Amino acid sequence: MTTQSTTSPELSAPRTDELAKVFITERPPRPSAWSASATFGWRALLKIKHVPEQLFDVTLFPIMMTLMFTYLFGGALAGSPTDYLQFFLPGILVVSIVMITMYTGLSVNTDIEKGVFDRFRTLPIWRPAPMVGYLLGDGFRYAIASTVIIVMGLILGFRPAGGVTGVLAGVAVLLAFCFALSWVWTMFGLLLRSDKSVMGVSMMVVMPLSFLSSAYVDPATMPNWLEALVAVNPITFAVDSVRGLMSGEWPGTDLLWLSILSVALVAIFGTATMRLYNRK
Amino acid sequence: MTEAAIEVRGLVKRFGENVAVDGIDLTVPAGTVYGVLGPNGAGKTTTVKMLATLLKPDGGEARVFGRDVVREADDVRGLVSMTGQYASVDEDLTGTENLVLLARLLGYSKKAAAARSELFLETLGLTAAADRQVKNYSGGMRRRLDIAASLLSVPKLLFLDEPTTGLDPRSRNQVWEIVRAIVDQGTTVLLTTQYLDEADQLASRIAVIDEGRVIAEGTKGELKASIGGGSVHVRLRDSSRREEAATLLAETLGADVQRDADPVALTARLRETRTAGDDAVTELAAHQTGVALGELARAGIIVDSFSMGQPSLDEVFLALTNRPAVSEEVA
Ligand SMILES: Nc1ncnc2c1ncn2[C@@H]1O[C@H](COP(=O)(O)OP(=O)(O)O)[C@@H](O)[C@H]1O
Ligand SMILES: [Mg+2]
Numbered sequence: 001m002t003t004q005s006t007t008s009p010e011l012s013a014p015r016t017d018e019l020a021k022v023f024i025t026e027r028p029p030r031p032s033a034w035s036a037s038a039t040f041g042w043r044a045l046l047k048i049k050h051v052p053e054q055l056f057d058v059t060l061f062p063i064m065m066t067l068m069f070t071y072l073f074g075g076a077l078a079g080s081p082t083d084y085l086q087f088f089l090p091g092i093l094v095v096s097i098v099m100i101t102m103y104t105g106l107s108v109n110t111d112i113e114k115g116v117f118d119r120f121r122t123l124p125i126w127r128p129a130p131m132v133g134y135l136l137g138d139g140f141r142y143a144i145a146s147t148v149i150i151v152m153g154l155i156l157g158f159r160p161a162g163g164v165t166g167v168l169a170g171v172a173v174l175l176a177f178c179f180a181l182s183w184v185w186t187m188f189g190l191l192l193r194s195d196k197s198v199m200g201v202s203m204m205v206v207m208p209l210s211f212l213s214s215a216y217v218d219p220a221t222m223p224n225w226l227e228a229l230v231a232v233n234p235i236t237f238a239v240d241s242v243r244g245l246m247s248g249e250w251p252g253t254d255l256l257w258l259s260i261l262s263v264a265l266v267a268i269f270g271t272a273t274m275r276l277y278n279r280k
Numbered sequence: 281m282t283e284a285a286i287e288v289r290g291l292v293k294r295f296g297e298n299v300a301v302d303g304i305d306l307t308v309p310a311g312t313v314y315g316v317l318g319p320n321g322a323g324k325t326t327t328v329k330m331l332a333t334l335l336k337p338d339g340g341e342a343r344v345f346g347r348d349v350v351r352e353a354d355d356v357r358g359l360v361s362m363t364g365q366y367a368s369v370d371e372d373l374t375g376t377e378n379l380v381l382l383a384r385l386l387g388y389s390k391k392a393a394a395a396r397s398e399l400f401l402e403t404l405g406l407t408a409a410a411d412r413q414v415k416n417y418s419g420g421m422r423r424r425l426d427i428a429a430s431l432l433s434v435p436k437l438l439f440l441d442e443p444t445t446g447l448d449p450r451s452r453n454q455v456w457e458i459v460r461a462i463v464d465q466g467t468t469v470l471l472t473t474q475y476l477d478e479a480d481q482l483a484s485r486i487a488v489i490d491e492g493r494v495i496a497e498g499t500k501g502e503l504k505a506s507i508g509g510g511s512v513h514v515r516l517r518d519s520s521r522r523e524e525a526a527t528l529l530a531e532t533l534g535a536d537v538q539r540d541a542d543p544v545a546l547t548a549r550l551r552e553t554r555t556a557g558d559d560a561v562t563e564l565a566a567h568q569t570g571v572a573l574g575e576l577a578r579a580g581i582i583v584d585s586f587s588m589g590q591p592s593l594d595e596v597f598l599a600l601t602n603r604p605a606v607s608e609e610v611a
Binding site for chain 2: 014015018028030031040051116117121124129
């Protein structure tokens with residue numbers, strides 16, 4: 001514990017004689033669930049404003065991944081980088097955004113560490129509001145990252161058959177899935193002790209899932225046992241849904257499974273998160 | 281007495297094998313500062329967190345203005361605020377943003393939240409730092425902002441968990457001033473501290489806790505009176521007469537006499553153990569001291585100065601636990 005001096009000249013003495021003025025006794029009615037969540041979302045945006053470096057992760061990383069894979073494997077996998085890009089861009093979009101969802105767990109964990117959470121938890125507000133607030137703030141990041149990746153894809157020669165509507169529908173489906181998936185990370189953020197372990201566990205889940213999916217290569221080219229495994233990977237449902245929508249098809253079955261999966265994620269991990277949050 | 285702000289019966293909290301709070305009983309009268317005094321690890325923070333609905337008790341029950349902290353947690357949250365031991369403001373945000381955020385969460389409109397945050401920053405002397413990120417605040421400024429954040433809701437009960445630990449003396453005094461002003465507005469304050477003089481300065485009643493139990497409770501006077509009638513300090517002109525003076529004092533006061541490091545100084549600890557109020561004890565001690573000084577004069581021992589005092593809370597702690605209070609060193 002260190003003593004910090006308060007000799008900064010601009011710090012004036014407290015005016016305790018004025019304290020009566022601030023003690024007006026009537027309190028406003030409690031905020032609605034939505035208003036409380038939106039306020040926490042605003043907090044997340046403020047944090048991005050003050051620490052803009054955190055946007056590097058969501059912009060530079062996807063750019064790097066897209067460039068690397070397109071030019072490294074494009075020729076070998078699809079004949080030319082441009083041909084591969086038509087297949088690969090929706091895949092890398094899903095994988096990048098799924099990777100970014102891990103940061104939700106990190107922010108939850110750092111907040112707890114610092115004690116800010118203790119204050120939120122003593123407020124008479126809708127209990128899940130702080131968590132929903134994180135997800136709203138993260139939605140903003142996902143949107144930025146999606147835009148960056150798609151714009152870069154277009155520059156490199158990505159020409160989706162689904163047009164603007166298909167692309168927007170794909171992004172919307174992806175964001176909805178990520179919103180559901182984030183509850184897994186909020187749970188880990190509350191459960192694990194340090195931000196390092198949160199990162200470690202998240203990586204261990206996300207890395208294999210993203211590689212063993214249909215994001216990088218067509219599963220039909222894989223050995224049967226692997227193809228079977230890839231077919232039941234949640235990321236595969238997400239990739240196939242987004243890929244389908246962007247290429248102007250209606251990936252009905254994939255969308256159905258993705259929806260069921262998303263609802264299940266919220267039901268299981270959302271409940272677990274709130275239980276941990278209330279118990280902490 | 282009016283309605284109790286806090287009533288706690290047999291509160292228990294375990295962390296695995298470790299019993300952090302081991303059956304605590306407390307009654308905190310409304311409209312006062314109540315001090316919970318104890319060394320590091322005594323269970324102060326754990327107790328406060330249970331009362332503020334942040335931790336679920338493993339046993340016993342606690343009520344805040346009649347509401348159960350577990351079954352009526354949401355009602356309790358509407359009445360209390362807590363300034364935790366570790367700053368619970370957001371380091372990345374500015375002072376204004378922190379307060380506006382909380383005001384919005386309390387239900388104030390955007391406009392009202394901005395006005396209220398400005399008013400609080402001004403009252404607590406933070407206007408100049410309003411638009412700076414909290415991570416650049418000094419310890420004292422952070423504390424003040426934290427307290428401001430707790431006051432936004434005009435709580436009926438405010439928990440201050442070690443509000444001055446790690447602060448320099450000037451900031452500490454300012455926090456004390458703020459606490460006194462808060463109580464003047466009718467808010468009940470439960471304050472935890474490891475500093476004996478802090479409890480002495482601010483609290484009207486004090487509970488001394490150690491290893492998760494209340495080992496003494498009462499007004500400051502009662503606590504002090506419960507362990508003795510105070511002490512008499514004497515300074516002699518001539519150090520060669522000290523042994524003689526010590527013997528005389530021991531005889532006339534019936535007290536333990538301690539030879540201080542200073543070769544001309546003596547401290548006599550009065551062994552009066554009645555639990556009468558402050559005044560009775562003081563009078564008796566004054567009378568005895570007069571007699572003792574007379575004896576010294578008759579023996580021709582010149583006394584340069586003398587003083588008498590009630591026992592410090594330090595001595596109280598020592599007497600209660602048979603070990604000195606281990607205050608965290610402030611670097
Ligand atoms: N979250 C926790 N997990 C495990 N042990 C804890 C936890 N919080 C406190 N303790 C233990 O409980 C005891 C009381 O701690 P605390 O209430 O913080 O004491 P104080 O605030 O008086 O310094 C200590 O032995 C501490 O190590
Ligand atoms: Mg503590």
